[in-house]
Amino acid sequence: MKLDSKIPEGPLSEKWTRYKSSQKLVNPANKRKLDIIVVGTGLAGASAAASLGALGFHVDIFCIQDSPRRAHSIAAQGGINAAKNYQNDGDSVERLFKDTIKGGDYRAREANVYRLAEVSGNIIDQCVAQGVPFARDYSGLLDNRSFGGAQVSRTFYARGQTGQQLLLGAYGALSREIARGTVTLHERCEMMDLVVIDGRARGIIVRNLVSGELERYAAHAVVLCSGGYGNVYYLSTNAMNSNGSAAWVCHRRGAAFANPCYVQIHPTCIPVHGDYQSKLTLMSESLRNDGRIWVPKKKEDSEAIRRGEKGPNDIAEEDRDYYLERRYPAFGNLVPRDVASRAAKERCDAGYGVGSTGLAVYLDFADAIRRLGRDVVEQKYGNLFQMYQKITDQDPYQVPMMIYPAIHYTMGGLWVDYELQTTIPGLFAAGEANFSDHGANRLGASALMQGLADGYFVLPYTLQNYLADQIYVGKIKPEGPEFDEAEASVRARLDSLIAIGRNSQDPHSNHSVDHYHKALGKVMWEYCGMARSKESLGIAEKKVAELEEDFYQHVYIPGKPLEMNPELEKAYRLADYFELARLIIADATQREESCGGHFRVEHQTEDGETLRDDQNFMFVAAWEYQGHDKPELMHKEELNYEYIQIVKRNYK
Amino acid sequence: MHFTLHIWRQENARAKGHFETYEIDNISDECSFLEMLDQLNEKLINDHIAHPVCFDNDCREGICGMCGLYINGRPHGNDDGVTTCQLHMRHFHDGDEIWIEPWRAKAFPVIKDLVVDRTAFDKIIQAGGYISATTGGVPDANNILVPKHKADQAMDAAACIGCGACVAACKNASAMLFVGAKVSHLALLPQGRPEAADRVHKMVCKMDELGFGSCTNTYACEAECPKQIKRQNIARLNRQWIGQLFGRDRNN
Numbered sequence A: 001m002k003l004d005s006k007i008p009e010g011p012l013s014e015k016w017t018r019y020k021s022s023q024k025l026v027n028p029a030n031k032r033k034l035d036i037i038v039v040g041t042g043l044a045g046a047s048a049a050a051s052l053g054a055l056g057f058h059v060d061i062f063c064i065q066d067s068p069r070r071a072h073s074i075a076a077q078g079g080i081n082a083a084k085n086y087q088n089d090g091d092s093v094e095r096l097f098k099d100t101i102k103g104g105d106y107r108a109r110e111a112n113v114y115r116l117a118e119v120s121g122n123i124i125d126q127c128v129a130q131g132v133p134f135a136r137d138y139s140g141l142l143d144n145r146s147f148g149g150a151q152v153s154r155t156f157y158a159r160g161q162t163g164q165q166l167l168l169g170a171y172g173a174l175s176r177e178i179a180r181g182t183v184t185l186h187e188r189c190e191m192m193d194l195v196v197i198d199g200r201a202r203g204i205i206v207r208n209l210v211s212g213e214l215e216r217y218a219a220h221a222v223v224l225c226s227g228g229y230g231n232v233y234y235l236s237t238n239a240m241n242s243n244g245s246a247a248w249v250c251h252r253r254g255a256a257f258a259n260p261c262y263v264q265i266h267p268t269c270i271p272v273h274g275d276y277q278s279k280l281t282l283m284s285e286s287l288r289n290d291g292r293i294w295v296p297k298k299k300e301d302s303e304a305i306r307r308g309e310k311g312p313n314d315i316a317e318e319d320r321d322y323y324l325e326r327r328y329p330a331f332g333n334l335v336p337r338d339v340a341s342r343a344a345k346e347r348c349d350a351g352y353g354v355g356s357t358g359l360a361v362y363l364d365f366a367d368a369i370r371r372l373g374r375d376v377v378e379q380k381y382g383n384l385f386q387m388y389q390k391i392t393d394q395d396p397y398q399v400p401m402m403i404y405p406a407i408h409y410t411m412g413g414l415w416v417d418y419e420l421q422t423t424i425p426g427l428f429a430a431g432e433a434n435f436s437d438h439g440a441n442r443l444g445a446s447a448l449m450q451g452l453a454d455g456y457f458v459l460p461y462t463l464q465n466y467l468a469d470q471i472y473v474g475k476i477k478p479e480g481p482e483f484d485e486a487e488a489s490v491r492a493r494l495d496s497l498i499a500i501g502r503n504s505q506d507p508h509s510n511h512s513v514d515h516y517h518k519a520l521g522k523v524m525w526e527y528c529g530m531a532r533s534k535e536s537l538g539i540a541e542k543k544v545a546e547l548e549e550d551f552y553q554h555v556y557i558p559g560k561p562l563e564m565n566p567e568l569e570k571a572y573r574l575a576d577y578f579e580l581a582r583l584i585i586a587d588a589t590q591r592e593e594s595c596g597g598h599f600r601v602e603h604q605t606e607d608g609e610t611l612r613d614d615q616n617f618m619f620v621a622a623w624e625y626q627g628h629d630k631p632e633l634m635h636k637e638e639l640n641y642e643y644i645q646i647v648k649r650n651y652k
Numbered sequence B: 001m002h003f004t005l006h007i008w009r010q011e012n013a014r015a016k017g018h019f020e021t022y023e024i025d026n027i028s029d030e031c032s033f034l035e036m037l038d039q040l041n042e043k044l045i046n047d048h049i050a051h052p053v054c055f056d057n058d059c060r061e062g063i064c065g066m067c068g069l070y071i072n073g074r075p076h077g078n079d080d081g082v083t084t085c086q087l088h089m090r091h092f093h094d095g096d097e098i099w100i101e102p103w104r105a106k107a108f109p110v111i112k113d114l115v116v117d118r119t120a121f122d123k124i125i126q127a128g129g130y131i132s133a134t135t136g137g138v139p140d141a142n143n144i145l146v147p148k149h150k151a152d153q154a155m156d157a158a159a160c161i162g163c164g165a166c167v168a169a170c171k172n173a174s175a176m177l178f179v180g181a182k183v184s185h186l187a188l189l190p191q192g193r194p195e196a197a198d199r200v201h202k203m204v205c206k207m208d209e210l211g212f213g214s215c216t217n218t219y220a221c222e223a224e225c226p227k228q229i230k231r232q233n234i235a236r237l238n239r240q241w242i243g244q245l246f247g248r249d250r251n252n
């Protein structure tokens, strides 16, 4: 496998312009003869399909939910970054680029990140033109807020529902193309396999989630916008249907998977409370603009709180430890996510945690309410406060919120080059599904930016460059041995999963899919989560293997393949998660350094910060699938920093 | 806590449905309604009692609009301003009987058990519920000024999650609150004005065509909407509708 990042020649700030002026184009009459498949209707997929449809290509778009508007992007709360410098506070493309590279702990590719910063402004223009109701100030101009890892205010937002509003904008644009007939929508349809013909991606096999039937679709190119794989940990902030399988089946068909061990843990989520819990709820990072994070200074106080004898308001000001402000005076409560998450874990592990489990810290708005008044706080965060209250039955205007870190986002994903093309020609990946722009840690409000940059402003160019030659191959039909083989293999996979629980001798040794998923999540969180060591990763490897073996002997899936069957859906996604979990562990074991979200306890500074090893690990790990039972093969893409000066990441 | 659940079971769109009764025990009051159903399903699977109950859900935090159950005669249950996934068992009493049904509306046929087909909402949006801004070639964002109170009102309307509770709550299965919310969101913004008259015409015609009923001003929709979308949006829609009949673009 050859990894060619295809970074254009020339100075960093001219690469994208040069690329666009020399790329190949498809003439308007030919565009409608070219078919494109887009998997996913989140920000990346919806924006890509709408833009490609508007150009005149024919697009088939697929999603798991009953409507494109329900893709997981809808849940993003806090905001979207863009280097507009509307606040005149010193922002620029250059600065956004540098912040993103530094935030990613120097593990992202310079050229891609620069392009992201370069097109960020266009995204805001586009969204406003679509009618996205961003927050405004009294003059009618756009308002901004700050997010972690930045010292400027460059985050645009629509209350606490930014993802919803951006997605509804893209969904509107998509709906328009559906009405015009350039885009065909297939809702409740799940991609099950990729069809590769003569080395090129030429189609997909999907399962109709209503009837259970398998269907075939052919195209000149396939674009994967299927989101991230955070749910491998079972409990995460991701939606229930978020999954890694679409990317994983492409990986099985030859697409390299990059940096799987880079997983983001978000510092401000509502803590775990019971065994039946199905997901964790995020409290937006924007809350750290005004909320202050603390735990008691005295262990006795923490213990009393855990026993329910004291409440947060009983702890005097001088007995509170605002540990982020103490440790990181320059960034305070706005340090990047990985730093804030580890600091919370450190305090709780040391015995200062609060809540009944001791696995929580306070996020306190008393100061902000005093300073700004309750009304202003309510205007800014009202819906988040309401959400918190509905879940916990506590009033955050009166009592500090309790929060704890949780799995949130995956920086790793399908390896792509500068054109967002994977190692399979004709297969592109965008949004959270690729590994491209965030290195080892993503800054807040940058995923929405990346998804829309990829879809609105990058793919419409780079995909054309690929498609320009494809006009000569004529219409691709969903037939031939490759389609037959792919469909048969999906059918066999489903049949064999359903057969497992029914073959077993003793039905009482059977378990549901969720039983296994919960167990997998616990192992991954415990041994391959916020802190990892050679030893813990060894345990994880062993435990995952045992669980996987048990799963293939005792999972029980009721019902049939040919009907609406959510248990079967969960089962095939979990089967892929087992393979993916093994790869995450292998990648984490291989990476003998700490960087961004990947913290190896063997590699830390004296005061507990990450310790990178640039000499040996300044590379992207791109893994090649070798078969279900074989360890994967790692390839390296060395990262060359020509423009950025590499320094220790310091937020003090 | 212990509950007696009466749940609508229906094998597929063509089959006849019926209520089935299940008992469930050991439910924590901190758990959400859907987590209670998860536990029921776990029990149905483990004890081979029946196939698990199908219900739509995704984000489980009140924003995707995918969940939606008719609980004891109310869409999204007995708490105000929440979706089904945000409803917690602390709003019930130990020993309660709970009746759980899908949305009932001609335009939302049942697919299986508690899952309904809401693609009619997508079709209404496709008819014109957007601003035609093709990618690229748009002005700088701050060239379009929007007075803050208008932006806030637009945002209030845009908060609709497309769940369909308004339709389920309405005795005529009218979609006026949903359509009114989208029409208002776009008409309140200067970017949305040029197409406003055309938009309202196309969306309302599509709504009628898809079999949604008409609005008789009872406002059960407003009472049950989890996002508290206001009836004023219906009034605004009506003004827009009348405006376009007379060839005028009425913007508020």
Ligand SMILES: Cc1cc2nc3c(=O)[nH]c(=O)nc-3n(C[C@H](O)[C@H](O)[C@H](O)COP(=O)(O)OP(=O)(O)OC[C@H]3O[C@@H](n4cnc5c(N)ncnc54)[C@H](O)[C@@H]3O)c2cc1C
Pocket: A039, A040, A041, A042, A043, A044, A045, A062, A063, A064, A065, A068, A070, A071, A072, A073, A074, A075, A076, A077, A078, A079, A080, A162, A163, A189, A190, A191, A192, A225, A226, A227, A228, A237, A238, A239, A242, A243, A245, A246, A282, A408, A409, A430, A431, A432, A433, A444, A445, A446, A447, A448, A449, A451
């Ligand atoms: C609670 C929360 C809050 C967040 N807040 C922010 C924020 O404030 N700012 C920010 O920048 N980022 C935020 N993020 C991150 C950001 O929302 C996501 O990274 C981003 O929206 C992902 O977009 P996407 O288009 O790549 O994928 P998604 O939105 O996840 O969409 C995936 C799509 O793929 C489809 N799909 C998946 N598999 C298949 C398959 N096999 N077949 C067919 N279709 C499939 C799904 O149906 C869906 O349509 C947040 C994330 C969470 C969880």
Ligand code: SF4
Pocket: B159, B160, B161, B162, B163, B164, B165, B166, B167, B177, B178, B181, B224, B225, B226, B227, B228, B229
């Ligand atoms: S108006 Fe309210 S009830 Fe109706 S679809 Fe929108 S959010 Fe749901």
Ligand code: FES
Pocket: B056, B057, B058, B059, B060, B061, B062, B063, B064, B065, B066, B067, B068, B083, B084, B085, B086
């Ligand atoms: S599951 Fe998303 S709103 Fe309830």
